[in-house]
Amino acid sequence: MGMISSLMSKKWIILFGLLFGTLGALAVNWGNPANMGICVACFLRDISGALGFHRAAVVQYLRPEIMGFALGAFVTALAFKEWRPRGGASPIIRFILGMCVMIGALVFLGCPIRMLLRLAGGDLNGLTALAGLIFGVIIGIFFLKRGFNLGKAKPLTNTAGGIMPGMMVVLLVLAIAVPAFIFQSESGPGSQFMPLIASLAIGLFVGFGAQRTRYCSVGAWRDIFLVKDFYLISGILAFLVAALVTNYIAGNFAAGGIYHWGFAEQPVSHADHLWNFLGMGLVGIAATQIGGCPLRNLILSGEGDTDAGVTVLGYIAGAAVAHNFAIAASPAGINTWSIAAVAAGWAFCLIIGFTMRKA
Amino acid sequence: MSVEVDVRGFSCPVPVVKTKKAMEENPGKEIKVMIDTQTSVQNVTRLGKNAGYSVETSQDGEDYILVMKPGK
Numbered sequence: 368m369g370m371i372s373s374l375m376s377k378k379w380i381i382l383f384g385l386l387f388g389t390l391g392a393l394a395v396n397w398g399n400p401a402n403m404g405i406c407v408a409c410f411l412r413d414i415s416g417a418l419g420f421h422r423a424a425v426v427q428y429l430r431p432e433i434m435g436f437a438l439g440a441f442v443t444a445l446a447f448k449e450w451r452p453r454g455g456a457s458p459i460i461r462f463i464l465g466m467c468v469m470i471g472a473l474v475f476l477g478c479p480i481r482m483l484l485r486l487a488g489g490d491l492n493g494l495t496a497l498a499g500l501i502f503g504v505i506i507g508i509f510f511l512k513r514g515f516n517l518g519k520a521k522p523l524t525n526t527a528g529g530i531m532p533g534m535m536v537v538l539l540v541l542a543i544a545v546p547a548f549i550f551q552s553e554s555g556p557g558s559q560f561m562p563l564i565a566s567l568a569i570g571l572f573v574g575f576g577a578q579r580t581r582y583c584s585v586g587a588w589r590d591i592f593l594v595k596d597f598y599l600i601s602g603i604l605a606f607l608v609a610a611l612v613t614n615y616i617a618g619n620f621a622a623g624g625i626y627h628w629g630f631a632e633q634p635v636s637h638a639d640h641l642w643n644f645l646g647m648g649l650v651g652i653a654a655t656q657i658g659g660c661p662l663r664n665l666i667l668s669g670e671g672d673t674d675a676g677v678t679v680l681g682y683i684a685g686a687a688v689a690h691n692f693a694i695a696a697s698p699a700g701i702n703t704w705s706i707a708a709v710a711a712g713w714a715f716c717l718i719i720g721f722t723m724r725k726a
Numbered sequence: 727m728s729v730e731v732d733v734r735g736f737s738c739p740v741p742v743v744k745t746k747k748a749m750e751e752n753p754g755k756e757i758k759v760m761i762d763t764q765t766s767v768q769n770v771t772r773l774g775k776n777a778g779y780s781v782e783t784s785q786d787g788e789d790y791i792l793v794m795k796p797g798k
Contacts (some may be wrong), residue, residue, distance in 0.1 A: 449764050455736060511743050519735030522788075581765050586738065594742060594773055658738045667737075674737065 372421035374704075377601040382578040384605030390569050390608070391484050392613035397565060397660055400556035401625050402488040404610075405432060405573070406481030407661040408472035411679070412686035412695075413557050414538065417550050420683065421690035425555025429542035431563050434535045435570015436662060440578040440669030441532040442571075447579070452528025454673030457517040460719060461674055464653045465681020465690060467712035468661065469503020471649030473686065473695035474642055474705045475499075476635055478661050479584035479650065483603065487610035488619065488626040492643050499644035504588045510656065510720035511593065517656070518725050520674055528671030532677065535669075539567070574666065583663040585654040637700045645709050646696075652716045665695035728756035733766065741766040743774050743791060749777060749794075759792040767792065 369685055387405075394404030403409055409425075409426070416427030444450045472478050475496050482500065486493035542563065552558040560566065576582065580602060585598035605711060619626045630638045637643075654660050657678055658719030659667065666684075689695040693703040731748045733741035741761060748757050757779075761767050767783060767790050776783045779794040 451763065456735070511739065516736060516740045517742075520737060521735065581768070589739065593739065594746060595777070596772055596776060598772060627733075658740075672737070 368691065369591050377598055380580040380582065380598065380602035380604045383580050383582065383707075385594060385609040387573055387576065387582070388483075388487070388606035388609030389613045390573070390713040391480070391634035394569065395488075395562060395625070396617050396619070398559060398561040400559045401487045402490055403477070403556060403635055404484055405569070406448065406477050406484070407433070407557070408435070408469055408478035408664065408676070408682070408686075409476075409481060411469070411682045412473060412690070415586065416552075416557065416685045416690065419548070419550050420687035422550075423690040423695070424550075425552050425559045427552045428560060428636040429538060429545075429549060430555040430560070431539065431542050431566040432573075433665065434542065435500060435567045435572075436574040436577070436665040437669040438532060438534045439571035439574020441535075441574075442665040443575045443578040444670040445688040446638040448640070450528070450671050452523040452525055452671035453520040453695035454523050454527065454677075454693050455518075456520040456674050457723070458477055458674055458677040458724070461657055461678045462489070462681035462684070463715060464657050465664070465678040466685030467653040467715060468650050468657070469682045469685030470689050470694055471646045471653065472661075473633060474646030474701060474709055475650070475721075476637065476696055479551060479647075479654075480606075480660070480662060483584070483607045484610055484649065485633065485636060487607055487614055488634070489628040490636050491628065491630045492633060492636055492640075493640055493642045495640045496647035500651040502644070503648035504585065504655050505592055505652075507629075507652045507655025507702050507720070508589060508593050511643035514724045515656070515720055516725065517533055517658075517674075517723060520672070523671075523673060525671075527673055530551070530673065531668040532678035566589060573662075577662060577666045577669065581663075582666075583659045585651065585660040586630035586658075586663065587653055588651070637696055637698055639696070642696070642701045642709065645713070649709055649712045649716070649723070652720075653712065656719060667708075728758045730758045730760070732760045733770075734760055734762040736766075737764060738769065742769050745770050745773060749774075749779075754796050756796070757784070758793045759794065761790045761792060762788065772784075
């Protein structure tokens with residue numbers, strides 16, 4: 368393919384990546400935590416905390432972006448006749464792999480999307496994490512090439528497919544009504560958020576765009592090495608460039624701005640290179656085995672894919688485990704059990720990789 | 727005779743991996759892939775076109791059938 372036709376076939380994902388990156392950066396200026404404009408792992412962790420599944424008081428908030436992602440994808444899938452209730456491809460393994468993704472992400476402090484936003488905000492720890500992510504993805508590809516898979520999904524009823532969109536509606540109602548049993552941070556990242564309507568609108572837009580373009584922040588790196596396909600990565604690079612340019616235009620790098628280049632003293636970040644590498648490496652291998660990043664699984668759960676829905680529940684459980692058992696890192700560095708949990712996650716992924724080879 | 731690959735039920739990226747394997751093991755042969763999601767149709771079509779195959783898609787009830795011919 369020529370340069371022009373290659374670009375034309377990628378125009379929608381590049382356009383979406385540019386808009387998503389711009390919004391991700393601006394979300395910080397509009398109220399979301401610094402360098403966390405949009406972080407799918409962090410936001411699921413905040414939801415886990417808001418429901419009281421963990422009691423880390425600084426990270427509890429029902430982030431409407433998450434409900435927007437899934438519900439935006441739900442409506443889009445219905446509109447474009449891609450609603451397909453399905454499931455049954457090793458859900459219990461996906462649940463635990465989902466926990467592994469979340470544990471790895473919370474040792475680094477971010478999903479592969481926040482990793483890009485951290486880079487675009489000058490946080491060079493994003494580079495260590497990117498190297499780790501690619502390392503994990505390459506090991507995942509090693510297993511895929513040996514015939515690794517999680518089995519076949521079967522068509523299911525609309526009722527089954529509707530469970531996750533239904534749960535997202537319930538979460539949204541709770542986010543609007545905020546009954547007394549919902550936990551809400553009074554300080555820290557969980558207390559920093561955009562107006563609900565802005566969060567939801569951005570979430571719905573991203574849900575629409577990600578459903579149409581199949582945007583995936585792990586698949587992008589996988590496809591480069593697995594099939595030399597540069598479709599998804601073009602959307603990721605567009606996101607990174609747009610977020611970087613937006614941060615400069617918004618004055619975030621100016622004197623007195625919120626960002627600077629370097630490894631040290633970055634917002635909601637630590638500079639323990641080995642565990643940033645291996646934590647994001649765990650995200651890379653586990654997400655490659657699941658078949659997509661946290662955003663992608665939220666989108667699929669909105670399309671009726673109950674295996675993706677179970678994975679999302681695994682993320683929420685993983686966040687609870689990470690914060691209840693002193694696994695999640697903090698700006699002070701890794702936690703008491705971070706190393707043990709990341710090692711256990713890697714061991715689980717390797718066992719799954721070697722043993723799951725059904726035809 | 728075309729080589730048949732049935733990837734219905736498999737989620738991303740397994741359909742691409744299985745089709746790629748069939749292409750590598752059967753150079754020069756026509757490959758027929760049965761698929762059940764639009765996403766996989768797009769992914770496998772890109773794989774085929776990038777490898778120089780012509781790709782024709784038809785719908786069969788809820789499923790899709792891709793006929794991939796090498797060399798255009």
